[in-house]
Amino acid sequence: xxxxxxxxxxxxxxxxxxxxxxxxxxxxxxxxxxxxxxxxxxxxxxxxxxxxxxxxxxxxxxxxxxxxxxxxxxxxxxxxxxxxxxxxxxxxxxxxxxxxxxxxxxxxxxxxxxxxxxxxxxxxxxxxxxxxxxxxxxxxxxxxxxxxxxxxxxxxxxxxxxxxxxxxxxxxxxxxxxxxxxxxxxxxxxxxxxxxxxxxxxxxxxxxxxxxxxxxxxxxxxxxxxxxxxxxxxxxxxxxxxxxxxxxxxxxxxxxxxxxxxxxxxxxxxxxxxxxxxxxxxxxxxxxxxxxxxxxxxxxxxxxxxxxxxxxxxxxxxxxxxxxxxxxxxxxxxxxxx
Amino acid sequence: xxxxxxxxxxxxxxxxxxxxxxxxxxxxxxxxxxxxxxxxxxxxxxxxxxxxxxxxxxxxxxxxxxxxxxxxxxxxxxxxxxxxxxxxxxxxxxxxxxxxxxxxxxxxxxxxxxxxxxxxxxxxxxxxxxxxxxxxxxxxxxxxxxxxxxxxxxxxxxxxxxxxxxxxxxxxxxxxxxxxxxxxxxxxxxxxxxxxxxxxxxxxxxxxxxxxxxxxxxxxxxxxxxxxxxxxxxxxxxxxxxxxxxxxxxxxxxxxxxxxxxxxxxxxxxxxxxxxxxxxxxxxxxxxxxxxxxxxxxxxxxxxxxxxxxxxxxxxxxxxxxxxxxxxxxx
Numbered sequence: 001x002x003x004x005x006x007x008x009x010x011x012x013x014x015x016x017x018x019x020x021x022x023x024x025x026x027x028x029x030x031x032x033x034x035x036x037x038x039x040x041x042x043x044x045x046x047x048x049x050x051x052x053x054x055x056x057x058x059x060x061x062x063x064x065x066x067x068x069x070x071x072x073x074x075x076x077x078x079x080x081x082x083x084x085x086x087x088x089x090x091x092x093x094x095x096x097x098x099x100x101x102x103x104x105x106x107x108x109x110x111x112x113x114x115x116x117x118x119x120x121x122x123x124x125x126x127x128x129x130x131x132x133x134x135x136x137x138x139x140x141x142x143x144x145x146x147x148x149x150x151x152x153x154x155x156x157x158x159x160x161x162x163x164x165x166x167x168x169x170x171x172x173x174x175x176x177x178x179x180x181x182x183x184x185x186x187x188x189x190x191x192x193x194x195x196x197x198x199x200x201x202x203x204x205x206x207x208x209x210x211x212x213x214x215x216x217x218x219x220x221x222x223x224x225x226x227x228x229x230x231x232x233x234x235x236x237x238x239x240x241x242x243x244x245x246x247x248x249x250x251x252x253x254x255x256x257x258x259x260x261x262x263x264x265x266x267x268x269x270x271x272x273x274x275x276x277x278x279x280x281x282x283x284x285x286x287x288x289x290x291x292x293x294x295x296x297x298x299x300x301x302x303x304x305x306x307x308x309x310x311x312x313x314x315x316x317x318x319x320x321x322x323x324x325x326x327x328x329x330x331x332x333x334x335x336x337x338x
Numbered sequence: 339x340x341x342x343x344x345x346x347x348x349x350x351x352x353x354x355x356x357x358x359x360x361x362x363x364x365x366x367x368x369x370x371x372x373x374x375x376x377x378x379x380x381x382x383x384x385x386x387x388x389x390x391x392x393x394x395x396x397x398x399x400x401x402x403x404x405x406x407x408x409x410x411x412x413x414x415x416x417x418x419x420x421x422x423x424x425x426x427x428x429x430x431x432x433x434x435x436x437x438x439x440x441x442x443x444x445x446x447x448x449x450x451x452x453x454x455x456x457x458x459x460x461x462x463x464x465x466x467x468x469x470x471x472x473x474x475x476x477x478x479x480x481x482x483x484x485x486x487x488x489x490x491x492x493x494x495x496x497x498x499x500x501x502x503x504x505x506x507x508x509x510x511x512x513x514x515x516x517x518x519x520x521x522x523x524x525x526x527x528x529x530x531x532x533x534x535x536x537x538x539x540x541x542x543x544x545x546x547x548x549x550x551x552x553x554x555x556x557x558x559x560x561x562x563x564x565x566x567x568x569x570x571x572x573x574x575x576x577x578x579x580x581x582x583x584x585x586x587x588x589x590x591x592x593x594x595x596x597x598x599x600x601x602x603x604x605x606x607x608x609x610x611x612x613x614x615x616x617x618x619x620x621x622x623x624x625x626x627x628x629x630x631x632x633x634x635x636x637x638x639x640x641x642x643x644x645x646x647x648x649x650x651x652x653x654x655x656x657x658x659x660x661x662x663x664x665x666x667x668x669x
Contacts (some may be wrong), residue, residue, distance in 0.1 A: 040522040112554040183385040183549065185608045188593035192607060210522060213552075236599045254527035256556035258594050259579065264531055265556065268524035271492040321661030 003029040003052070003066075003172055008064035010044075010051055010228075018061065020049050023228045025064075029172065034198060034205040036219035036236070038212060038251070042272040044228040045208045049174045052206075053091055054081055078082075087117040090165035094177040096157035100149040100177045106133075106160050113167040116190065132163040137193055155186035159193070166197060173208045179214060189220055202262040212255055218238060220295045221308070227272060227283035234309040244311040246288045248335030282314065290315060339412050340373040341510060342430075342544050344398070347406035349389070349567075353616070356594075364615045366392035368567035371642075376510065376546060379544040381482045383551055383590070385612050389567040390547045392514045397545070398432055399423055411510070428458055431504035436664070437496035441488040447474075447499055448484040454506050465565035476539070477502045477532060484489065494525035498532065504535070513545045518553060523549070530557060536615030551594050555579055558628055563587045566615055566623040573649040583651040584629050621654070630655055 003320040010022035022044050029035045037045045050056055054068055054073060063234070066073040068089065068153040076084065093099045101109060110129045114120055120128060125146075133141035136159040148156055157179060165173055179187040198205055207219055215222055215236065222239045224247065229236060243249045253266025270287045273279065279286055285295040294314050303316040354360070364390045368466045374380050382390050395405045399415065408415050417424050434440040441450055448470065455466045465506035472479060479496045488496055497517060504512050514533070517525040534557065536542060548554050554561055554576055562572040563586065571584040582588045589606040598605065608627045613619055625635035634654060642652040 040524060155611050183612070184551070184593040185385060185589060186611060187595075188605060188607055191595070192605075211595065212523070213596040216599040217595040218596050240599055241596065250524060252597065254524045255597050256527075256530070256552040257598070258552045258591070258596060259556060261556065261576075264534070265527035267527035267531060269528070270520075271494060271525065 001028055002031045002033075002069060004050075004064045004065075004067040005052070006067070007233075008048070008051060008066060009061075010047060010056070011061040012057060013059045014128045014276060017276075020230055020278070021275055022051065025225075025228075025230055027223050027230060027233060029204040029206060031171070031204055032198070033221065034207055034219045036207045036209065036215040036222040038209060038215055038222060039059070039223060039225040040210065040251075040272050042274075043225040043228075044335075045225055047228075047322075048225070049091065049176050049206065049208055052172075052174060053085060053089065083117075086164075086170075087168045088171050089174070090168075090170040090172070091174040091176065092158075092161050092165050092178045094180050096154065096181070097149065097159045099161060100157060102149055105146050105148055106152070110160070110164050110167055113164055128167075132167060133160075133277060135166070135197070136160075136163045137189075138163075143189045153186075154182055156187060158182060158186075158190055162190075162193065162197070166201070167200055170203055172204045172206070174208070176208045177206075177210070180209070180211070184194055187214075193286045194218065212252065225252070227278055228275065229283060229312070231284065231313070232309075232311040234311075238306075238309050242309075244283075244305060244309070245313050246290055246315075247284050248311075250287075282312075340409075341376045341378075341411060342374045343409040344373075345371050345407045345409075347393070347396060347408065348404045349401065350391050350404040357561075362532065365567045366615065367396055367403075370564075370567075370569050372562060372569065372572060374511070374543050374545065376543055377537070378542045379546055379558045379559065381554035381561040382545060382547045382564060383549065383554050383561060384564035385549065385590075387612050387615060388539050388564045389615070390549075390564055391515050393564070394545060394547050396434065398430060398513060400432075400443065417618065419500065424458075429509050430509045430511040430513065431507065431509040433497075433500050433504050433512060433514045433517045435519055437493055437500055437520060440500055441503075443488055443498060446485050446487055447479070447491075449652070450488075450499065451484075451506055453501055453502065458507055464578050474500045474506050476505075492525070493521050494528055497529050498522060501529075501532070501536070505540075508540070509542070511543045511545070513547070515547045516549070518544075519550065526553070529538065533557065551590060561591065565617050566613065568623060568652065569650075570624065570653070571649075572642070572653045573651075577649055581649075583622075583656045584653050585630050585644055586624050587651075589627075589629075628630075 006026050008022055008025040011018040012021050025048055037048060039045050049210050051062055052073065056062065062074055107129050110132060111125050114125045114128060129145055130141045130160060133144055138156060138159055179190050191214065199245055209215060219236050222234060222236055223230055224245065228249050232248050240252065244253055250268035254268065256265060268287050282295040282300050285291040292314065294325060300312045300314045302310050302312045304310045347367055347370045351364045351366055353362050355366055361499045371392060381391065384390050395401050397408060403416060411427060418426065449469045452466055454467060460466050463626060479495065479498060518529050539542060546554060546557050561575050561578045562569045565586050571578065582591055589608045592603065592606045606629060610627055613626055621636040621638055622640050625631040639668045640652045640654045642650050643658060645651050645656050645658045
């Protein structure tokens with residue numbers, strides 16, 4: 001096991017009081033595996049990633065355990081964290097232009113990571129930087145070392161970010177919407193690159209995205225988050241073919257699919273509630289077309305459908321409920337807006 | 339008569355480069371022609387920087403075109419005075435991408451919706467309120483929410499308000515510039531369903547500009563693919579998605595990740611990025627990234643030609659009539 005999150009809770013200070021952002025988040029990532037985290041904006045996807053990196057605001061309250069190769073990241077000192085970040089643990093952000101330093105050359109920014117975490121000599125480092133640039137598929141690597149981020153296109157900048165993240169052969173790479181700012185043709189290039197790097201380096205990847213197409217393309221397992229909680233997790237095929245949670249179904253129904261034309265798209269009414277205005281009971285109840293009285297009163301437990309597949313919904317508790325859910329996908333389709 | 343007909347439309351911007359004031363020209367829109375009928379949706383797709391948004395703005399005359407003609411309801415609108423244009427604007431409206439930036443944060447929803455009516459001379463307050471209430475009823479905003487400010491609404495609701503504002507003057511044509519790109523999928527589908535329903539009810543025409551091919555497929559009747567300021571392919575939506583002719587369209591379609599892990603497809607991965615529109619490649623603008631490029635492609639700019647019934651493509655390697663003959667042999 002590469003990474004294991006157990007009952008991770010996060011509270012942040014908003015308007016002078018603490019608000020729960022993550023609520024008992026638990027999941028695992030194995031070596032060589034890509035795990036996708038999906039959900040609408042404001043579901044806590046990015047906060048989960050930042051908790052693993054421990055890149056949280058100063059007054060954040062983090063509880064639970066985050067084990068990276070059997071060491072608990074939540075207990076790390078500042079110094080220990082510095083040693084891990086960029087080394088064993090790397091992260092790629094959505095916007096490559098704001099995450100690169102505009103005042104330093106590309107080469108210097110990649111070299112910095114090597115300087116911090118390896119004993120390579122200056123000339124060895126220079127050589128490794130050029131190698132890395134080639135590995136991420138950039139042309140004319142020798143010249144590129146001396147160029148600045150503004151001279152490069154969006155796709156090239158994202159490749160530089162990947163080169164920085166890959167510099168020390170991390171065991172876990174966290175990607176937060178790595179292709180959202182890119183055009184489809186460039187996105188296809190980057191996804192292909194990430195897939196080949198994963199095969200080469202046997203690392204684990206956490207892929208945070210709102211694009212279910214990207215998830216289907218690169219992930220082995222998927223975690224669906226809603227309002228700071230994990231509501232469903234399953235293997236990627238299982239999740240798309242046999243989604244159990246009404247939220248997951250709603251998400252899948254609402255994307256227009258290439259090669260398939262529907263009169264009306266499914267949709268989920270309403271929006272994600274603000275973290276300080278969460279309903280009691282199931283957080284999704286207000287937007288769920290199957291919500292029952294129980295849902296509004298009590299939080300549903302995590303139900304294990306198979307070894308790999310679990311979801312947290314009251315409908316799964318009883319046999320009857322299960323039938324209701326499977327026959328219910330048609331109902332979501334016909335549920336209109338408002 | 340078509341509702342809108344655009345002929346050889348060009349929009350060139352002059353930019354200054356370097357401190358010597360050396361001038362360069364960006365050909366954002368370079369000779370675009372198409373027609374739209376009443377009640378029809380034309381989707382325009384392409385990567386960022388291909389000129390989709392400039393095209394939308396030029397049609398609305400928010401920026402004057404460099405050359406070319408725009409006929410709206412049979413009338414040439416490229417040479418109208420400001421006053422005459424104001425009347426035409428009633429009939430064509432725009433919905434912007436960012437529902438946060440396109441609504442004035444200091445105005446209530448009522449003011450936002452009322453302003454266009456005041457500008458276009460509806461003097462009776464009573465009448466204005468009647469129109470507004472009729473519209474918000476259609477888009478799913480409640481009457482008691484009218485006196486709220488934009489920040490009190492979610493992204494999806496704000497985009498509905500943006501659509502309502504475009505509808506207040508009962509236009510015939512709405513240009514929607516990436517209207518759902520800033521929204522989450524669940525909310526995106528709400529807005530798309532709303533746009534669909536409004537179109538049927540009011541017999542609207544849409545020009546739907548987007549980079550998302552799946553969304554464009556869902557909403558459009560016809561689709562135009564743009565690359566570096568030019569339309570490289572235009573056809574009926576089903577025809578274009580099932581039988582793309584231009585290599586760029588093929589690559590674009592194959593690059594879209596499918597939300598279905600069981601369905602794996604052959605992927606054409608294009609090399610490199612969109613070339614800078616300041617220095618577009620000679621000949622076919624796509625030849626630098628095209629997997630089928632030959633030396634001839636560098637030499638001449640391919641014209642948009644009808645390759646089969648109502649299916650136009652700009653590529654010298656696509657033979658006309660190819661598809662037609664296959665079709666007749668099947669039937």
